[in-house]
Amino acid sequence: MKRTLLIIVVLAVASVGVLYSLPKIVVNTKTGQLSESKEASSSSSDTTSKVAPAAHSTALTQSQQNEVKRLMNIYQTASSQASKVKSATELSVWYAKEKRFDSSAKYAETVAVLDPTLPNIMAAGDRYYDAYGFATNEKQSNELGEKTRKWYQKALDKNPNLVSAKANLAMTYVSTPNPMQGIMLLREILEADPTNELALFNLGMLSMRSNQYQKAADRFAQILKVNPSNTKVRFYLGVSLAQLGKKKEALEALELVKKTEQDPTIQAAIKELEQELK
Numbered sequence: 001m002k003r004t005l006l007i008i009v010v011l012a013v014a015s016v017g018v019l020y021s022l023p024k025i026v027v028n029t030k031t032g033q034l035s036e037s038k039e040a041s042s043s044s045s046d047t048t049s050k051v052a053p054a055a056h057s058t059a060l061t062q063s064q065q066n067e068v069k070r071l072m073n074i075y076q077t078a079s080s081q082a083s084k085v086k087s088a089t090e091l092s093v094w095y096a097k098e099k100r101f102d103s104s105a106k107y108a109e110t111v112a113v114l115d116p117t118l119p120n121i122m123a124a125g126d127r128y129y130d131a132y133g134f135a136t137n138e139k140q141s142n143e144l145g146e147k148t149r150k151w152y153q154k155a156l157d158k159n160p161n162l163v164s165a166k167a168n169l170a171m172t173y174v175s176t177p178n179p180m181q182g183i184m185l186l187r188e189i190l191e192a193d194p195t196n197e198l199a200l201f202n203l204g205m206l207s208m209r210s211n212q213y214q215k216a217a218d219r220f221a222q223i224l225k226v227n228p229s230n231t232k233v234r235f236y237l238g239v240s241l242a243q244l245g246k247k248k249e250a251l252e253a254l255e256l257v258k259k260t261e262q263d264p265t266i267q268a269a270i271k272e273l274e275q276e277l278k
Contacts, residue, residue, distance in 0.1 A: 125151035
């Protein structure tokens with residue numbers, strides 16, 4: 001390669017089988033290394049601010065401040081548990097929409113404490129997992145990871161068959177002293193369902209993080225056999241193939257993604273990758 005290419009890809013959490021929570025990743029096509037971006041871990045990074053919707057990376061606009069004030073007033077003056085739950089839910093949903101993930105998690109947790117139904121407990125886990133995915137330092141990552149595990153474990157205690165909770169829970173173990181615990185959880189999912197997309201995807205991403213690109217490519221290819229329209233998985237297949245030196249196959253995969261993927265971050269990454277591969 002003529003130069004080093006840094007691609008930072010940060011995608012928001014969405015539903016299983018459609019989008020995935022993807023870690024902040026730097027791909028260096030000169031050395032073939034893949035790791036968590038130092039730029040992405042700094043809230044002052046200009047590059048990160050363009051692509052990573054961290055919880056409070058930008059100040060609220062006046063309109064947003066007014067809306068928060070309105071919602072907060074309803075929450076603080078709620079006179080019954082039911083109204084408190086309703087207003088806290090509205091705050092959590094609003095903060096999630098504005099990509100203020102830690103604040104969204106805080107109010108989702110409030111709801112789960114006040115009304116510990118399985119959907120509310122899962123929502124607390126999901127919102128903390130959102131926030132965990134965009135943690136800006138190790139301390140915050142550890143704290144949010146612990147909160148995520150707490151609420152997902154509560155959900156699994158109620159229903160051990162919640163695959164998304166188990167798969168997301170697994171990913172929070174990656175940066176702990178016991179990463180194999182997460183990998184074993186993912187393998188457990190695949191033993192029961194060898195085609196589970198989220199488990200396959202997470203294992204593929206873990207393979208990329210450890211520079212095991214052939215394993216990653218195999219996982220992504222397995223997903224695409226069942227769901228060939230998943231452009232984000234195909235993008236990562238293209239990245240993996242590029243790291244393996246399979247330029248022709250990588251370009252073919254990226255070309256298919258380029259035709260249908262709407263995410264501007266991925267389109268920008270494809271453009272830079274193509275310049276390196278051609």
